[in-house]
Amino acid sequence: MSEQPRKIVIVGATSAIAEHCARLWVQGKPAELILIGRDTSRLERVAADLKVRSPQSVCNPLRANFLDPDAIQTTVDGIAAAGKIDIVLIAHGALTEQEDCQNKLRTCRETLDINGISPVLYAEAFARHLAATSHGTLALIGSVAGDRGRKSNYVYGAAKGMVTRYAQGLQHRFAGTGVKVVLIKPGPTDTPMTAHLKGQGAKLASVEDVARQIVLAIEQGKSITYVPGKWRLIMWVIRHLPDFIFNKLDI
Amino acid sequence: MRTISSWGRLSAFPHQLIALNDPARIASLLRDSPKPGIAYGMGRSYGDVCLNPEGVLWLTTGLDHFIAFDESTGRLTCEAGVLLRDIQRLTIPHGWILPVTPGTQLVTVGGAIANDVHGKSHHVSGSFGDHIERIRLMRTDGEIIECGPHSRPDWFAATVGGLGLTGVIVEAEIQLRRVAGPWLDTETLPFADLDEFFRLTDDSETAWEHTVAWIDCISGGMGGKAGRGIFMRGNHADVGQRPEPKARQRTMPFTPPLSLVNRLSLRPFNITYYNLKKWRAGRAILHYEPFFYPLDNLQEWNRMYGSRGFFQYQSVVPREVGQDATQAMLREIARSGDGSFLAVLKTFGNRQPPGMLSFPQPGVTLALDFPNHGDKTHRLFARLDAIVRAAKGRLYPAKDARMSRALFAAGYPRLPEFLNYRDAGISSELSRRLIEN
Numbered sequence: 001m002s003e004q005p006r007k008i009v010i011v012g013a014t015s016a017i018a019e020h021c022a023r024l025w026v027q028g029k030p031a032e033l034i035l036i037g038r039d040t041s042r043l044e045r046v047a048a049d050l051k052v053r054s055p056q057s058v059c060n061p062l063r064a065n066f067l068d069p070d071a072i073q074t075t076v077d078g079i080a081a082a083g084k085i086d087i088v089l090i091a092h093g094a095l096t097e098q099e100d101c102q103n104k105l106r107t108c109r110e111t112l113d114i115n116g117i118s119p120v121l122y123a124e125a126f127a128r129h130l131a132a133t134s135h136g137t138l139a140l141i142g143s144v145a146g147d148r149g150r151k152s153n154y155v156y157g158a159a160k161g162m163v164t165r166y167a168q169g170l171q172h173r174f175a176g177t178g179v180k181v182v183l184i185k186p187g188p189t190d191t192p193m194t195a196h197l198k199g200q201g202a203k204l205a206s207v208e209d210v211a212r213q214i215v216l217a218i219e220q221g222k223s224i225t226y227v228p229g230k231w232r233l234i235m236w237v238i239r240h241l242p243d244f245i246f247n248k249l250d251i
Numbered sequence: 252m253r254t255i256s257s258w259g260r261l262s263a264f265p266h267q268l269i270a271l272n273d274p275a276r277i278a279s280l281l282r283d284s285p286k287p288g289i290a291y292g293m294g295r296s297y298g299d300v301c302l303n304p305e306g307v308l309w310l311t312t313g314l315d316h317f318i319a320f321d322e323s324t325g326r327l328t329c330e331a332g333v334l335l336r337d338i339q340r341l342t343i344p345h346g347w348i349l350p351v352t353p354g355t356q357l358v359t360v361g362g363a364i365a366n367d368v369h370g371k372s373h374h375v376s377g378s379f380g381d382h383i384e385r386i387r388l389m390r391t392d393g394e395i396i397e398c399g400p401h402s403r404p405d406w407f408a409a410t411v412g413g414l415g416l417t418g419v420i421v422e423a424e425i426q427l428r429r430v431a432g433p434w435l436d437t438e439t440l441p442f443a444d445l446d447e448f449f450r451l452t453d454d455s456e457t458a459w460e461h462t463v464a465w466i467d468c469i470s471g472g473m474g475g476k477a478g479r480g481i482f483m484r485g486n487h488a489d490v491g492q493r494p495e496p497k498a499r500q501r502t503m504p505f506t507p508p509l510s511l512v513n514r515l516s517l518r519p520f521n522i523t524y525y526n527l528k529k530w531r532a533g534r535a536i537l538h539y540e541p542f543f544y545p546l547d548n549l550q551e552w553n554r555m556y557g558s559r560g561f562f563q564y565q566s567v568v569p570r571e572v573g574q575d576a577t578q579a580m581l582r583e584i585a586r587s588g589d590g591s592f593l594a595v596l597k598t599f600g601n602r603q604p605p606g607m608l609s610f611p612q613p614g615v616t617l618a619l620d621f622p623n624h625g626d627k628t629h630r631l632f633a634r635l636d637a638i639v640r641a642a643k644g645r646l647y648p649a650k651d652a653r654m655s656r657a658l659f660a661a662g663y664p665r666l667p668e669f670l671n672y673r674d675a676g677i678s679s680e681l682s683r684r685l686i687e688n
């Protein structure tokens with residue numbers, strides 16, 4: 001076994017869930033982290049925190065574009081050229097108001113772009129390099145919202161559903177190779193994304209617990225992980241509810 | 252709006268929650284708050300210091316980033332929502348520990364500063380504010396005030412122990428203390444009465460960095476000498492590497508309709524005893540977590556007091572009258588038959604506190620838990636107040652939900668000076684109860 005620190009790329013590194021994964025990754029043993037985001041000062045805040053937690057780790061903030069395919073290609077090629085990648089976590093996303101998506105097509109479009117197209121483009125760009133080395137784990141954060149469309153968030157849900165279907169195909173492509181594709185489906189989790197839900201009294205999972213389970217799923221290379229685990233059963237039921245019942249639910 | 256309670260669970264009112272997650276956005280969130288607000292950390296205060304019914308709470312636990320740590324000097328800079336637990340888990344392996352922590356480490360840096368919390372080491376290390384080198388304070392009008400013991404010391408003295416009323420602390424620099432590792436050399440000594448307690452505490456203050464006593468309020472009392480208990484003392488020790496205890500988290504599974512805390516059933520004292528049994532009387536090498544924070548692994552233990560919640564009554568009285576006043580309070584409690592089962596007794600060192608409204612003052616502090624039995628409990632508090640007031644003592648706002656304005660003003664003579672530093676956009680249930688017109 002080589003003692004080289006693992007090289008981990010996080011897209012959407014300022015996400016609370018991703019950040020807590022990073023904290024676990026640098027705990028105990030140093031790692032080389034590439035932290036991709038859209039805002040330099042927010043990325044630097046994350047990098048500084050990780051540096052304090054693990055002075056031996058290397059934390060490189062990298063501001064990047066999230067929507068332009070050519071820019072994404074360049075960013076990812078640059079990272080891959082610098083050395084073999086062990087883990088990629090694609091975490092970014094934005095939970096917009098469903099009503100805004102209905103009233104403004106621009107918001108609808110942006111929601112689909114940032115939660116669906118963007119993670120797929122990033123994943124596809126990394127997939128090529130992982131395939132070349134036949135090594136590494138590519139993890140994507142989908143959502144339970146992608147399992148069945150419902151009136152309260154179906155545009156966001158549709159984008160997450162795209163990530164689900166995409167990950168499924170990627171898993172098929174890499175079956176039997178050294179590359180693992182891990183799809184994470186969190187339930188409602190206590191992060192800035194859900195701060196408004198917390199105000200309404202929703203029960204949210206702790207981000208530390210969610211991150212712990214994600215890191216474990218990535219270590220194990222599990223293809224689909226619901227976090228917390230209870231959502232596997234809940235979403236099974238939701239997916240299998242017949243329309244005449246489902247359509248009466250206010251969810 | 253969401254229903255929020257503090258640790259004592261005495262009230263549950265709707266609050267508007269605004270999460271402060273990104274330091275760059277705090278200024279605009281404070282400025283644009285629809286109503287006056289108050290910072291809310293881990294809500295580990297027992298009373299209303301962190302509450303603001305129908306108003307805004309600025310949640311600070313998202314401000315959980317470390318900013319810098321110098322391993323050679325032990326100087327740590329972090330955001331105000333970082334938990335003391337996370338600081339210690341980070342720094343102890345590097346040989347640094349917080350010199351002062353309260354009886355739970357599940358509190359934020361901001362909360363620890365705003366209540367200027369104290370711990371078992373007060374006689375050696377003072378209070379939390381004594382180890383803060385710099386505070387970055389954000390006012391609701393957007394002004395940023397950097398202050399410390401040597402720069403803008405008036406703002407510093409107002410903000411340390413300032414009950415969150417001078418602004419929102421966004422960042423702090425803390426000086427840690429060298430330590431060999433996570434272990435302490437501890438000694439547990441039973442004592443029969445307060446005479447013995449005071450002898451033990453006087454004997455221990457020079458040689459022991461951490462001292463505290465639990466006293467059993469129901470045992471003694473009845474006219475005679477109250478105050479049998481257990482005295483604990485500890486010093487950090489270099490005992491090399493040992494396997495660390497596995498933390499087992501347990502959660503109080505439900506809130507019982509009635510308090511489970513009564514003479515016949517489960518009592519915090521039992522739980523403490525449960526932990527103490529492991530220590531027994533005599534010397535033992537203990538890990539810092541069970542020594543300092545025996546209840547942290549039983550999450551939500553506050554729920555065992557039932558749906559009406561509970562009070563904590565914590566006073567400090569000058570040492571000269573300390574024994575008599577403590578004796579008198581224990582007698583009142585025993586006589587009321589509404590006893591607190593668990594009391595913590597500790598002497599504070601002879602030093603001036605860093606904050607204008609800091610609670611610690613030289614003397615003896617007594618902290619008692621009481622299930623909320625309404626009027627009966629309030630009548631007992633009135634009698635305890637009289638003893639505290641006569642002794643020229645004061646009560647701890649972090650634990651309080653009911654003291655009178657008169658008692659507050661008498662206990663905190665620097666209150667008028669403090670008022671000059673208040674932030675007009677900030678208000679709490681406590682500030683309306685004790686300060687505002």
Ligand SMILES: Cc1cc2nc3c(=O)[nH]c(=O)nc-3n(C[C@H](O)[C@H](O)[C@H](O)COP(=O)(O)OP(=O)(O)OC[C@H]3O[C@@H](n4cnc5c(N)ncnc54)[C@H](O)[C@@H]3O)c2cc1C
Pocket residue numbers: 258289290291292293294295296297300301311331332352353354355357358359360361362363365366367368369370413414415416418419420421546649
């Ligand atoms: C089991 C237990 C044991 C305890 N033992 C002790 C003890 O031994 N000694 C002791 O001193 N205390 C003790 N306490 C009390 C506790 O340490 C204090 O109440 C502490 O202040 C709680 O911190 P918090 O983060 O929960 O703050 P909160 O309770 O949420 O808030 C406390 C105060 O701090 C203010 N505040 C919080 N964050 C900020 C910020 N960023 N900027 C400005 N103001 C802010 C709030 O407005 C409020 O006024 C104990 C509490 C418990 C539950």
Ligand SMILES: NC(=O)c1ccc[n+]([C@@H]2O[C@H](COP(=O)([O-])OP(=O)(O)OC[C@H]3O[C@@H](n4cnc5c(N)ncnc54)[C@H](OP(=O)(O)O)[C@@H]3O)[C@@H](O)[C@H]2O)c1
Pocket residue numbers: 012013014015016017018037038039042066091092093094095114141142143144185186187188189190191192193194
């Ligand atoms: N929290 C939940 O309840 C929950 C549930 C299911 C799934 N998820 C998914 O989990 C992932 C992480 O979410 P989180 O809860 O950790 O949320 P978060 O803390 O709000 O993080 C969101 C992340 O997405 C980035 N982002 C948002 N919009 C962007 C844009 N237009 N361009 C570039 N980056 C953008 C943010 O960057 P900035 O910091 O620059 O804003 C941030 O890094 C997301 O994919 C989310 O959909 C979350």
